[in-house]
Amino acid sequence: MKKRGRGMACMWYPIGFTVAANPSAATVKVNTDGTATLLTGTVETGQGALTVLAQIAAETLGLATDDVHVVSGDTDVTPMDTGAIASRTTYVTGNAIVRAAEKARDILFEAAAPLLNVKPEQLEVRDRRIQVLGFPARSVAIDKVVHHSETVLGNPAIGSASYNPPTVDMDPETGQGKPFNTYVYATQIADVEVDDETGEVEILKIVAVHDCGTPINPMLVEGQIQGGISMGVGFALQEEILFEEGRQINPNLTNYIMPTSLDMPDIEVGLVDNYDPTGPFGAKGAGEPTAVPTAACIMNAIYDAVGVRITALPATAERVLTAINEKRAAEQADAA
Amino acid sequence: MRPMNYIVPESAEAAVAILAERGENACPLAGGTDLVVDLKHAPGNINALVDVSGLEEFRGIDETDEGLRIGSMVTYGEIMEHPVCIEKTPEVVAASHTVGAVQTRNLGTIGGNLVTCVPSADSAPALMVLDAEVTLIGTNGWRRMPIEDFFVGPRKTILEPCELLAEIWIPGHTLGKPSSFYKFGLRKGQALALVNAAAALELDGDRIVEPRIALGAVAPTPIRAVKAEALLDGQVVNAKLLDEAAKISVTESKPIDDFRASRNYRRQLIRTLTRRVLERSVEIARERQEKDKLH
Amino acid sequence: MLVELTVNGESRSANVPPETTLLKMLREYLGLTGAKLGCDVGDCGTCTVIVDGVSVNSCLMLAGRADGCDVTTIEGLATADELHPLQQKFEEHGALQCGFCGPGMLISAKNLLDTNPEPSVFEVRDALAGNLCRCTGYTKIIEAVIEAGEMMNQEQATV
Amino acid sequence: MATRVKDVQTNVEDLVTAREARAPSRQPLAVPIDQPVTFPLELPESEARLRTPAVGQRATRPDGRLHGLGQTQYIDDITFPHMLHAKILRSEYAHARIVSIDTSEAEKMPGVIATLTGAEVPENSFGPTYQDQPILAYPIARHRGDGVAAVAATTEQFALDALEKIRVEYEPLPAVFDPLEALEDDSPKVHGGDTNIYTSKVIKKGDVEAGLAASDHVFERRFSTQMVEHVPLEPHATIASWDGNGRVSIWSSLGRITLGREDLARTLQMPQSRIRLIGTVVGGNFGGKNEITNEPIVALLSRKSRRPVKAIYSRGDEFVSSTIRHPFIMDYTTGVDNEGRILARKIRLVLDGGAYCSWTGTTIGKGSILAPGPYNIDNVLVEAYAVYTNKTTTGAMRGFGAPQVCFAYESQMDDMADALGIDPLEIRLRNGFSENSLSPTGQSLQSVALKESLTQAADRFRWKEWQA
The missing domain is CATH 3.30.365.10 (Aldehyde oxidase/xanthine dehydrogenase, molybdopterin binding domain)
Structure with a gap:
């Protein structure tokens, strides 16, 4: 018979390396037509990081995402970056880009200030224009300013900067310290059905609500969450590298069982409204944490459905059925 | 892949002759979903592939006076879309649907699957409960036998060297017979069977007639659970009886212990799945009775 | 051996060793690198192409088997004027992340919509079960396929 | 239906027609059609990409469009003239001392241009925290995924065939598997x-x-x-190509190129300025492509052979050899x-x-x-x-x-x-x-x-x- 159950799990997860320095650098060049080029040493590994980084550069310069072209991943060309690891790209590389773009922007403010008869610190960027703070009417198009700065004043709008999250060493005896500059939080809730005669677990739905600070690109954050959950589902129910005397016995995708499209539940994603003042425009990160609470919430849902606590992952159908049988036997023993 | 000859014969006879001439270095190629994988990893001494997949004699699905003829080189995809199969052998369609994924079903052939003869071949139990037969062609001509006799052991069929599986026949009297198929794998998509179960039966009033139970992945070859069938034959259907038959089917199986599942777990699956396919077959038979009453 | 194919509407041919798979022929002899090699044994689906109207794992099909056949690869979906609705919807939804499964996934989706223009969510899941994706959890891919089907139906209706 | 007939070298001509004997019109095209992909150049941009402020927009990805068109170039999609293919032989034991490695028979195999063993790696150790991992195990192999030798040949199959000819003498050591x-x-x-x-x-x-x-x-x-396992759909992939200035360019599926170049400079014992590491689009990382793996092997094979060398992990390599x-x-x-x-x-x-x-x-x-x-x-x-x-x-x-x-x-x-x-x-x-x-x-x-x-x-x- 199929038994329904629900379970939740929450989690916290840090952004960046544990104490160790993990800087990123960036260079932003504003072109004379008001578009910009961003140089970053990180690599696109699928998350859409380069689009997020373009959005951060664009935001700092008052441009649209499409105005920024990103050059990445070439040690001959791009500045250093600790890389696509530790959910750090949006936060650490993003902060470097904000600082680099601000330097380029400051060059433009210097050039625009005399044109608008104000001091540079009284200027802001918005909608591809440089304007007097709060006065869109007193503004000049950014391409005109770049052109003026570069070809008349001889001051091209290029900025380079780096960022490394501040941390405090951990005490070797007690671990006390500040290993990370910021953390994200999340809750996932699973709705499952357990077949108590086969042990098969079907996940009907997962609701996932994550904090990533400001979502720079909500669509890409959703993609991270959905993908993280699929990894979590595999970790929870199916995936395991098996060994026989140190030899892997299932090193192939026939016998290493990862989720297919038929094995994934419907996923409902929610993002909490949060802003981290230390991140680029309030952003933190979204990559790894999405895979963290999934297995836990599924195990709690199994417990809710059939009353067995799975203590060793993955919760294969066989393990679940064995646990159900043990529970039945114990109950019968108690009754006797 | 190592260097390999690729030969397309003109006819089944030609295929047999080429295989005879080339000896053990040649191998017939059907859909290739198993063979090409094997050749990439462990080619052995095979240096020629005789592609029989396009041979007219091995193609096509036809309903005749004798029953339903399925050419051995018909793909799972073709079976799933064939109106006669959908109507009269729905569990063969269901079993076909559980094979691999769309892409492998479009390449893989039902005959190739039977000849590969892995214990978990999905199509076998569904065919066995319909009393299917197979025809073979070899150097000595054609022969025909019940499908159970075709399987000899894991990856071993009754085929002589140079003999080819030509057709699968489902006799007319079992077409449309109430039946059910259930595959249990480690996931839903692209799963290999831990256990396959199929049942077919007729109801004469409340009595079970001509019960058939076949199981896959539970023994060196797909098997019929004949003792369980004997228990059911002629008996008035009830839940306890079906469960009893399921229990007996476990004793007729010899499941293995491996990294996918333990023997003990497979036994539990055999019982549950057998009971479920019997229950479902009875349900279908009852629906049929209701429908006949209305007419 | 000489193998002649119609690939994406163009007639193409190459002299390949007989053991060459269709995938290898497409990638190495015809310069069509859209279909990918992800596992080489038909598990992952990154090599999916359409041969004579049905999708297959081109890593498991010998090139000789495809001789004379009509082959559609990912390179054949768009025209010089517009993206295929699937390509458009995949882009709009951010349905691909690392993209490596993409060509195979899109071809499987196309093969589905060619025969079933209004698939249910389950039918989409079923049709894509031979295409593994590690990045997306399949969610946005499924949304994109369903919307592309709707878009194609509307286009059909307005024609 | 006309039965299609083909064969290459059969001696039963009465049963099959040799493929080459067919009509002359079926010769291979002399010039391949040079338009592998059709794609539009002018498209309505996704509005979210054009909007300000940029932050918070559901902006589409330019790389996403290329993925959908099949235009993204992953490393396996890149080839160079005269490029070789490398394959790695893995340890037969979970724990063993390698007594000797003999590659001489492998070197005589058709298509083989170069071989490599751990003893030839200038600094045979790496690792992000401790440098306790060899590029190619020597003299101790500590798990079955450890590479012990590599071959570069003109085709992947030649490289695989040659691996079987490498003779490794092991002295098995006691192993431990349970933490x-x-x-x-x-x-x-x-x-x-x-x-x-x-x-x-x-x-x-x-x-x-x-x-x-x-x-x-x-x-x-x-x-x-x-x-x-991470199961990136794209297995680890590398191409290395040496030039006449003693500079090596490496295309890698690595997610961290700055530190990757440091590691390469260390293992190859050469200045960072002579190494160009290019991180192409990575077909899935999830943490599994965060350190060098076969890059130094491929670089050294390229140096030995003076040719570009590509190495793509098989799915099996991906399981047993990557983290x-x-x-x-x-x-x-x-x-x-x-x-x-x-x-x-x-x-x-x-x-x-x-x-x-x-x-x-x-x-x-x-x-x-x-x-x-x-x-x-x-x-x-x-x-x-x-x-x-x-x-x-x-x-x-x-x-x-x-x-x-x-x-x-x-x-x-x-x-x-x-x-x-x-x-x-x-x-x-x-x-x-x-x-x-x-x-x-x-x-x-x-x-x-x-x-x-x-x-x-x-x-x-x-x-x-x-x-x-």
Whole structure:
């Protein structure tokens, strides 16, 4: 018979390396037509990081995402970056880009200030224009300013900067310290059905609500969450590298069982409204944490459905059925 | 892949002759979903592939006076879309649907699957409960036998060297017979069977007639659970009886212990799945009775 | 051996060793690198192409088997004027992340919509079960396929 | 239907027609059509890409369009004239001393241009924390995924054939596979010395024993997790090409090129300025492509052969040779009061590190810090140990230990909620972090959105309706 159950799990997860320095650098060049080029040493590994980084550069310069072209991943060309690891790209590389773009922007403010008869610190960027703070009417198009700065004043709008999250060493005896500059939080809730005669677990739905600070690109954050959950589902129910005397016995995708499209539940994603003042425009990160609470919430849902606590992952159908049988036997023993 | 000859014969006879001439270095190629994988990893001494997949004699699905003829080189995809199969052998369609994924079903052939003869071949139990037969062609001509006799052991069929599986026949009297198929794998998509179960039966009033139970992945070859069938034959259907038959089917199986599942777990699956396919077959038979009453 | 194919509407041919798979022929002899090699044994689906109207794992099909056949690869979906609705919807939804499964996934989706223009969510899941994706959890891919089907139906209706 | 007939070299011509004998019109096209992909140039841009402010927009990805067109160039899609293909031979034993490697027969095989063994690697060690991992094992192989020799040949098949001709003489050594056994004094030592523990971590806050003593209820349980592979759909891939200035360009699926170049300079013993590392679009990383793997091998084969060399991992290589997720054995003891407030949590973690350290430093750090969960607990003790075993190397994988400990701490939260008759949502809200909460390392936390995530998730799920 199929038994329904629900379970939740929450989690916290840090952004960046544990104490160790993990800087990123960036260079932003504003072109004379008001578009910009961003140089970053990180690599696109699928998350859409380069689009997020373009959005951060664009935001700092008052441009649209499409105005920024990103050059990445070439040690001959791009500045250093600790890389696509530790959910750090949006936060650490993003902060470097904000600082680099601000330097380029400051060059433009210097050039625009005399044109608008104000001091540079009284200027802001918005909608591809440089304007007097709060006065869109007193503004000049950014391409005109770049052109003026570069070809008349001889001051091209290029900025380079780096960022490394501040941390405090951990005490070797007690671990006390500040290993990370910021953390994200999340809750996932699973709705499952357990077949108590086969042990098969079907996940009907997962609701996932994550904090990533400001979502720079909500669509890409959703993609991270959905993908993280699929990894979590595999970790929870199916995936395991098996060994026989140190030899892997299932090193192939026939016998290493990862989720297919038929094995994934419907996923409902929610993002909490949060802003981290230390991140680029309030952003933190979204990559790894999405895979963290999934297995836990599924195990709690199994417990809710059939009353067995799975203590060793993955919760294969066989393990679940064995646990159900043990529970039945114990109950019968108690009754006797 | 190592260097390999690729030969397309003109006819089944030609295929047999080429295989005879080339000896053990040649191998017939059907859909290739198993063979090409094997050749990439462990080619052995095979240096020629005789592609029989396009041979007219091995193609096509036809309903005749004798029953339903399925050419051995018909793909799972073709079976799933064939109106006669959908109507009269729905569990063969269901079993076909559980094979691999769309892409492998479009390449893989039902005959190739039977000849590969892995214990978990999905199509076998569904065919066995319909009393299917197979025809073979070899150097000595054609022969025909019940499908159970075709399987000899894991990856071993009754085929002589140079003999080819030509057709699968489902006799007319079992077409449309109430039946059910259930595959249990480690996931839903692209799963290999831990256990396959199929049942077919007729109801004469409340009595079970001509019960058939076949199981896959539970023994060196797909098997019929004949003792369980004997228990059911002629008996008035009830839940306890079906469960009893399921229990007996476990004793007729010899499941293995491996990294996918333990023997003990497979036994539990055999019982549950057998009971479920019997229950479902009875349900279908009852629906049929209701429908006949209305007419 | 000489193998002649119609690939994406163009007639193409190459002299390949007989053991060459269709995938290898497409990638190495015809310069069509859209279909990918992800596992080489038909598990992952990154090599999916359409041969004579049905999708297959081109890593498991010998090139000789495809001789004379009509082959559609990912390179054949768009025209010089517009993206295929699937390509458009995949882009709009951010349905691909690392993209490596993409060509195979899109071809499987196309093969589905060619025969079933209004698939249910389950039918989409079923049709894509031979295409593994590690990045997306399949969610946005499924949304994109369903919307592309709707878009194609509307286009059909307005024609 | 006309039967199609073809063969290459058959001696039964009466049965089959030789393929080449067909009509002359069926000659291969002399010039291949030079338009492999059709694609539009002018398209309506997605509006979100054109809008300001840029932040918060559901902007589409320019690379996403290329993925959909099949235009993205992953490393396997790149070829160079005269390029060779490399394959790596892996250890036959989980733990063995390599007595000798003889590549002479392999070098005589057709198409083989160069071979490589560990003894030829200028600095045969690497690793993000400890440099305890060889590029090609020599003289000790510590797990079955260790490469022991490599071949570059004109085709992949020639390289594979040549691997079978390499003769390696091994002296098998005792091996250990279970992390708890590896902790014992008399266990075989994977890297020599007197212990397999290669890194440990302590997090200590308050007085855990006093906290447990003061608790109304104490819950204890052991949890464990398995080894998991990243399964990027694109296997690890590298191309290396040397030029006449003694400079090497390397195209790699590595996610961290700056540090990758440092590692390459170190292993190749050459200046960073002579190495160009290009990180192409990566077909899935998830932490598994965060350190060099076959890059130095391919670079050295390219140097030896003076040709570009490509190496693509097979799916099997990907499983046995790249890093995987650490299995954890986790003992949790948690004391709560009658209201379900956590007074103390004592945790012992054992991480199965496999044969080499890789990213264990980060995994044990994050795992330990996060292990008590996002809860206000005054008394915490976490002790964590990572041990070597003769198995696949565990390294970085999405979450660095967090999915493992989350499984344990959240399972126990529900055990406690169930035993005390408290709703699982309520017990989390009662204990959960809020702004300025102190973490297990004594850090004051900001921008804490734990409870918001709990309540929003519960609302979306209609948790309360289900519980009623």
